[in-house]
Amino acid sequence: MAQSRIHRYLRHGTMHQLSVFESVARHGNFTRAAEELYMAQPTVSVQIKKLTETIGMPLFEQVGNHIHLTETGRELLGACREIFQALVKVEDKLSSIRGLQSGRLQLAVSSTGKYFAPRMLAAFVQQHPGIDISLQVHNRQSLVERLVNNVDDLYIFANPPPDVEVVMQQILPNPMVVFARADHVLAGQRHIPFERMAKEPFLMREPGSGTRTVTEEAFAQHGLQPQFRMEFASNEAIREGILAGIGVSILSRYTFGLEPGHDQLVILDVEGFPLECHWYFVYPVGKQLPMVAHAFMDFTREHVREFVPHLSAPGPGTHANQSAIK
Numbered sequence: 001m002a003q004s005r006i007h008r009y010l011r012h013g014t015m016h017q018l019s020v021f022e023s024v025a026r027h028g029n030f031t032r033a034a035e036e037l038y039m040a041q042p043t044v045s046v047q048i049k050k051l052t053e054t055i056g057m058p059l060f061e062q063v064g065n066h067i068h069l070t071e072t073g074r075e076l077l078g079a080c081r082e083i084f085q086a087l088v089k090v091e092d093k094l095s096s097i098r099g100l101q102s103g104r105l106q107l108a109v110s111s112t113g114k115y116f117a118p119r120m121l122a123a124f125v126q127q128h129p130g131i132d133i134s135l136q137v138h139n140r141q142s143l144v145e146r147l148v149n150n151v152d153d154l155y156i157f158a159n160p161p162p163d164v165e166v167v168m169q170q171i172l173p174n175p176m177v178v179f180a181r182a183d184h185v186l187a188g189q190r191h192i193p194f195e196r197m198a199k200e201p202f203l204m205r206e207p208g209s210g211t212r213t214v215t216e217e218a219f220a221q222h223g224l225q226p227q228f229r230m231e232f233a234s235n236e237a238i239r240e241g242i243l244a245g246i247g248v249s250i251l252s253r254y255t256f257g258l259e260p261g262h263d264q265l266v267i268l269d270v271e272g273f274p275l276e277c278h279w280y281f282v283y284p285v286g287k288q289l290p291m292v293a294h295a296f297m298d299f300t301r302e303h304v305r306e307f308v309p310h311l312s313a314p315g316p317g318t319h320a321n322q323s324a325i326k
Contacts, residue, residue, distance in 0.1 A: 017051040018080045020044055021059065025069055025077045100128045103292040108136040108146050109156040110210060111235060112174065112252040113279055117156055120300050127299070131292055139233075141208035147284060154293045155282045158252065159210035165285040169297060172304060175274035176214050177267045179239075179255075180248040184266065192270045194222050201229035201247035203238045211235070215250040218275060239265070252277075 023033035024044065034041040052059050059073035069077060093102070109117045114137045121133050136152065144161045146152055158174050160166055178197065186192055186200075198219070204226070205212040219226050229247040232238045235255045242249060243264055253267070253274060281297050283289060 020047040108152040113156040140210040169281040202226040203249040
């Protein structure tokens with residue numbers, strides 16, 4: 001390993017000694033270096049002595065009243081300046097990131113989150129054009145796997161996993177409703193008893209999907225079982241199934257976009273619906289979020305109603321609510 005070759009430099013506070021050495025070499029004088037560094041001259045001498053012991057060879061030689069760099073000292077001075085210049089470049093980059101002039105954000109969202117996340121990212125990048133953005137869209141199971149493996153900087157869930165330690169911050173309501181074809185026998189009826197839904201053929205997402213979990217929980221709360229008709233791997237396929245008259249489905253109100261829905265689909269007026277759900281920012285407990293991720297969360301909470309005007313943002317005091325769950 002590279003560190004094994006420079007172990008001697010890592011043991012003795014060499015960076016401070018190099019700073020003292022560079023000042024002495026530049027001024028050619030211990031006293032002037034001490035004045036520049038606001039140090040006592042004996043302290044400067046001690047630091048140079050320690051550095052010389054670390055290097056193992058003399059760094060300065062005194063001829064008459066003047067000190068001069070040895071060959072070793074000249075080599076070290078060149079390396080010292082390269083090190084300081086590299087640190088200056090790193091600090092410049094870090095300052096740029098702190099000021100959101102550069103940086104990277106990798107965001108992963110659930111399938112329904114894809115309808116509003118790009119809008120917020122686009123608006124955020126307009127304010128911070130130097131930031132690189134990566135947006136990943138996954139079903140819930142894949143999203144949970146990425147969360148557990150800490151693949152991304154930040155996640156947006158409609159149903160955060162209950163068995164993973166996470167920090168959650170509520171973003172927006174995500175009401176769950178019952179979709180049916182416009183000519184369905186229940187279309188237009190008011191206050192449809194939930195028990196009536198148990199008689200309808202249901203189209204379901206695959207096991208592990210957030211919408212399937214919500215559906216199963218809703219039926220379980222009523223002591224009922226959905227009449228399972230068909231399983232689909234995407235919300236778009238469920239939409240086509242509904243339009244084909246195969247059955248109905250419980251989905252996010254915004255599954256098919258934030259704007260008004262398909263004119264051949266209706267939302268049934270079922271008792272207890274819409275189910276109150278939300279989208280959340282989620283990240284693992286203990287994760288050190290990049291500054292860009294913090295800035296994006298703050299930006300989203302502040303501006304989300306401007307870009308998704310017909311959705312109600314969380315009320316005062318809830319938008320910043322954080323909770324760790326197991």
